[in-house]
Amino acid sequence: MYSMELIKEILIKHLQESLQANISIDMGADLEKAIQSTSVIALNQIKMILDDDTLSDFMCIEHIIQVFERIGSGIDNRHDVG
Numbered sequence: 001m002y003s004m005e006l007i008k009e010i011l012i013k014h015l016q017e018s019l020q021a022n023i024s025i026d027m028g029a030d031l032e033k034a035i036q037s038t039s040v041i042a043l044n045q046i047k048m049i050l051d052d053d054t055l056s057d058f059m060c061i062e063h064i065i066q067v068f069e070r071i072g073s074g075i076d077n078r079h080d081v082g
Helices: 004-020 031-050 058-071
Strands: none
Touching: 004 031, 031 058
């Protein structure tokens, strides 16, 4: 099952980027495609991070948090920002 909150965050980021670039959006096909491609890219990045034996567990988590931030989904309650 998908996290509806994560989907909402991906859609918001996609819509914001499209509006900033003045790109028209097909609300059905474009948004579904954006969710799928963003999800696959993020999963691939997370897999690459986890496969990197040079990273400590802490750094893996930091890099994974950055992946979520790039797709518009902050992990504020798990991230020590200060």
